[in-house]
Amino acid sequence: MDFHSNSVVFHPDTVPQSAPISADQVRNNAGGFGWKVDDITRLKRFLCLGSEGGTYYTSQKALTQQNVGCIVNLISEGKGVDVVKTIKQFSLEGRTAKQTSILRALAVCCRSTDLTTKQEAYKALGDICRIPTFLFEFIERCESQGKTTGWGRAHRNAISAWYNRFSDDPVKLAMHVTKYRQRKDWSHRDVLRLSHTKPANEAIGVVLRYAVKGLADAKQMYDKPELESPAIKKVLQFLAVVEEAKSCKEENKMVELIRQHGLVREHIPTSLLSSTTIWKELLQKMPMTAMIRNLGKMTSIGVLTAGCSEEDLVVQKLTDRDSLKQARIHPFNVLVALKTYSAGCGEKGKLTWTPTKRIVKALDDAFYMSFKFALPTKKRYLLAVDVSGSMGCPVMGTPSVSCRSAAAAMMMVTKRTEEPDKSTVVAFCHKLTPLNIKHSDDLDTVTGKISDMNFGGTDCALPMVWAKQKKKMFDVFVVYTDSETWFGNIHPSEALRQYRKWSGLWDARLIVCGMASNEFTIADPDDPGMMDVVGFDSAAPEAMRSFVMGEI
Incomplete structure (x- = not known):
């Protein structure tokens, strides 16, 4: 397919990302060209990822206005009922952090x-x-x-x-x-x-x-x-x-009130909130979200120590898939809790603690279990994490988790879902680096490896280009990115088409896992072998599996 611009004919395999390869492409915030996602996809990105903190290229205010404008457009097109259904579905299914x-x-x-x-x-x-x-x-x-x-x-x-x-x-x-x-x-x-x-x-x-x-x-x-x-x-x-x-000042009396009437932390006067005895009683029936939020506090005052019964209770709750689902615990909130608890200190305040290894491991396990369960596809995957400069911004306004670290965590969900020898992991910016990521690696190790890398411009075509150069066979490419690509000499969609032609894998697929609530994608909407999913949608692994298996 040729693209005509100013009477000059461009062939897609010779067009850099700083120029369009089709008339329906748009300029992204980094100056490169890609496609706009449809408004429903953008709505889903907004619901899952929000606009807190903005992105590398767009302020929070501007990003919010753009997403609100998307909702208004959908309503004006007569799709308001669909918008409400989507909002309700994402809320009830716990798909947003x-x-x-x-x-x-x-x-x-x-x-x-x-x-x-x-x-x-x-x-x-x-x-x-x-x-x-x-x-x-x-x-x-x-x-x-x-x-x-x-x-x-x-x-x-x-x-x-x-x-x-x-x-x-x-x-x-x-x-x-x-x-x-x-x-x-x-x-x-x-x-x-x-x-x-x-x-x-x-x-x-x-x-x-x-x-x-x-x-x-x-x-x-x-x-x-x-x-x-x-x-x-x-x-x-x-x-x-x-x-x-x-007005209660006696520990034993407060414990009795908690036990008999189901009082919660918010009912306890400040003077008693450092009591180990009271926190142990609160823990017995503490809701999952409250428990995760207070792990540091309970560890700091000695409620949670290695080998104690309270630690056993926390580990049991965190590793119960049904309890996580019932409480609508979102994977991103577990990731934040894991990073905060492992660090031994909160982002704000002076509270410090020594984390227990079992609780750290339980939080790591809870992260994967909080996604909707997906069966392995037994396909060959190249999992590519964007580590460019624009991916250094916080996700959802949370300073402890960058877009880059979040992408690495999302990558590990697929890595652990699929068979150990069926996936290869790479990181890319303006260059590509293969990563020795094991199926059993914990999140802290993985995000640490990603965070220590050198950052640069963004070339989202590199995973497909590299696979062709190295003569590697993959059925599925998954790119975790904000889609602000601009650096390369070939567009990602064209790189995939060339890979298909070279490899003979005409059904080779590209999944773009969007890690920002912007309007851009590198996936060609006219190619049925390319798909957009929203990063940190708890249903993303199942949607990806269905796409890879040809069910959607």
Whole structure:
């Protein structure tokens, strides 16, 4: 295929990446040319990777605006319902590490002038905003989305429905209200007053009254003989225990309250948060996310020591695939926890600890188990990690994990899924370096090898060029990159076509694992043997397997 530009005929095999090989290519932020991903793919990148911290070439603000514009475009094309379904699916399946992009995208849909999109978005509110933290952030996003605060009927009804959805379990609402009291300058009192929420029953009324006026006022209104009911009694009892805990100074008494009433860390007064005894009790029923977040704290005060029963419990929880799935633990959050815990200190504050080897190993195992399980394909893979300068930016605004390290971690998911002798690993920038990565290597070792490499420009064609030069046979090329390629003398898509011709492997495939929420890809959308997946989508390994096996 020839590409005509300014009356000059270019052949794809002679066109450098600094020039287009087809009329539908666009210039990327680095000055090279590639294709734009479709808006649905870009939406998925945004939901998974967000725009926190921006990229090497684009500021956070600009990247966010571009992604919001993508959502607006989809809605204007009549695809608003599909957008909401995608947002809800990614949230419920735990395919995103952070909820910020999910909630921003939901707010865009709720503020849309398209009535159908707006209705579907508000219907999904309860499923997506599972805890008050998410609800408060969603409200904040809605406030900043339009020119007005927008507390119209649809908004008020949806917020009211969020509280009343606990009508059959008011104690659960009481737990939510007391555990998550405020976020982003929003409190339950603010939200309830603005939404004019009317309780679905008296037990819900107790919780709402408590949130707005306090326990004494709630008792005065609902602790009456004519309103006597088991549900009201349970709620009032729980709220009374929460208030008692606020002023508790005795370890044994607090342990008793935790054991009998299921109190959590947020209910414990600061003066008791250094108690080993209390943390040991909290650990017994601590939710998975909270446990992972507090591993450093518990190790620093001696709760988690080598060989103790508490360490056994943590290891057992971290290596239980079903528990990880049920808790919607995202691989990226496990990776951050692994790097932080292994380092023995947090990114902020002065807390330090000596990590235990078993917990480090358990976190390493949990990373792989937190992805959707995928069977090996038994194909031959070249796994190519982009280590160019632009890949040095933090992923999702997390300083401890660079895009480069995240790409290496994603690569190891495929490396461990496939048979040990079926994959070769290389790193590339303006040059390519084969890496001695073993199937059994832990993440810390792998990311360490990648981080120590010299960085330069980006040539995403190198994996295919190298394979042809070295006469190596691969069925699948997987490139982990931000697609900001510009350096090479041949486009990646053309390099793959030349490799197919040379090798006779006409079905050789290219998977581009996008590690940034930009709009670029090196995969030719017109070539059925090339595919884009989103880095750190927990469903990515299964999607890749289906593509490699020809199922999609």
